[in-house]
Amino acid sequence: MESAFGAALVLMLVATSAAQNDCFCPTNNLASCSSESGSCICTARGSNQRLDCSTLTPKCLLMKAEIKTKRGRSFPRPEHGFVDNDGLYNPECDAMGFFKARQCNQTDTCWCVNSAGVRRTDKGDLNMKCNELVxxxxxxxxxxxxxxxxxxxxxxxxxxxxxxxxxxxxxxxxxxxxxxxxxxxxxxxxxxxxxxxxxxxxxxxxxxxxxxxxxxxxxxxxxxxxxxxxxxxxxxxxxxxxxxxxxxKPPEFSMQRLTAGIIAVVVVVVLAIVIGITVLVVTRRRKTGKYEKVEIKEMGEMRKGQHAQVP
CATH class of the missing domain: 3.30.70 (Alpha-Beta Plaits)
Known part of the structure; x- marks a missing residue:
């Protein structure tokens, strides 16, 4: 009797394991899936939002899942190590899984993003306003x-x-x-x-x-x-x-986002324009001064001629 009960229990465990193996999201390997009442329910890792696995998962939820996965690694990080994390961050998503217009990190630095979650403004503080999701x-x-x-x-x-x-x-x-x-x-x-x-x-x-x-x-x-x-x-x-x-709408980056090379080119162009204008003004002044001296000299000679003709 006990052996029959044990065999039945093993079969139940095998069936449960097989059902769990069949429960997965065909469009997202980062999803967390489980069988509930005969249905396979999948949620987004990092946000626990319900997923529709018949289509692509919104990018915002994918980025949250990737951040969650990276943070779960057990390897120690170097004390002063850093990465270019502007592309991948832990985003704020709305109820539909879309990006919120304003994103912030743990250092109270905020910025505005587009519907693809890509930064389109300079970074600011918590007072930064993003009026719309472009x-x-x-x-x-x-x-x-x-x-x-x-x-x-x-x-x-x-x-x-x-x-x-x-x-x-x-x-x-x-x-x-x-x-x-x-x-x-x-x-x-x-x-x-x-x-x-x-x-x-x-x-x-x-x-x-x-x-x-x-x-x-x-x-x-x-x-x-x-x-x-x-x-x-x-x-x-x-x-x-x-x-x-x-x-x-065009992005709203200031000069701070320009690379040093581009800034150098802009400065050189501006200086060239200023120098050109200065040279032009000085040259015109010199020419004007020469013309005035010639006119004064000619007027003096004409007056001398008039005095010489008077009897």
Whole structure:
């Protein structure tokens, strides 16, 4: 009797384990999933917000999950070590998983972001105001592939990338406005105005984030959904990727964001203009002074001539 009870218990544990293994988010390997009443429920790590695993997870929730994962590492950090953390931070998300317009860190430093969560202003203190979440309506992606022995045509590359973005990232083809190829450079335009975006459409910012992570070898999709970039059934290896964000309104950076080289160029140009204006003014004054001296000399000679003619 006890052996039968033990066997039944083992079977129950095996079934439970199998059910848990079948419960996962097919679009987010950072999600926390569990079976509840026969349903697989997934939440975002770091925020515990309920996820819709039939589509891409909003970028804001992904960044929170990545920060949570990084902080969970047990390796000690160097006392004075630092990283460029401007791209990845622990964001504030709203109830829909979208970025809040103002973001702050633990040092009470704040800044304004766009709908892609990218900083678009200089940093300030807790009194900083961000009146609206400016939408990123155009994402410009530039890549460079490794050296190849066999050439590729532009149409082959364009078709491969369009199919990849449509199928893997579920983006409607109307939002892929350009795919250009000039060996070894590849350029992709994703454009999506808020008026063109329907309820079921994934956001181009989320697509770009998933795509960039795939290229960098840090996929967000689960391991069984492996990333592969092929052109004519041949793998295409990307060695560089840059993502540019274009907002509905221009960014609000001051001179502080300019690099030292750009500032130096601006200073040189301004000095050249000032020097040019100064030289022009001095030259005109000198010419004017010469003309006045000539006129005075001529007037004196005319008067002498008039006095000589008087009987």
């Amino acid at each position: 939408r990123t309506s155009w994402i410009y992606i530039e890549m460079k592939h490794k050296e190849r022995k066999t050439p590729l045509s532009e149409s082959e590359v364009a078709n491969s990338f369009r199919q990849l973005i449509e199928n893997r990232y579920m983006l409607h083809p109307k939002f892929i406005t350009a795919v250009e190829y000039k060996e070894p450079l590849i350029h992709i335009d994703l454009k999506q105005n808020i008026s063109d975006k329907s309820y079921g459409d994934v956001d181009i910012a989320d697509v770009a984030y998933y795509f960039e992570k795939d290229i960098q070898g840090k996929p967000i999709f689960p391991p069984d959904n492996m990333f592969g970039l092929y052109v004519n059934d041949e793998p295409l290896d990307i060695e560089e990727i840059l993502v540019y964000y274009v907002d509905d």
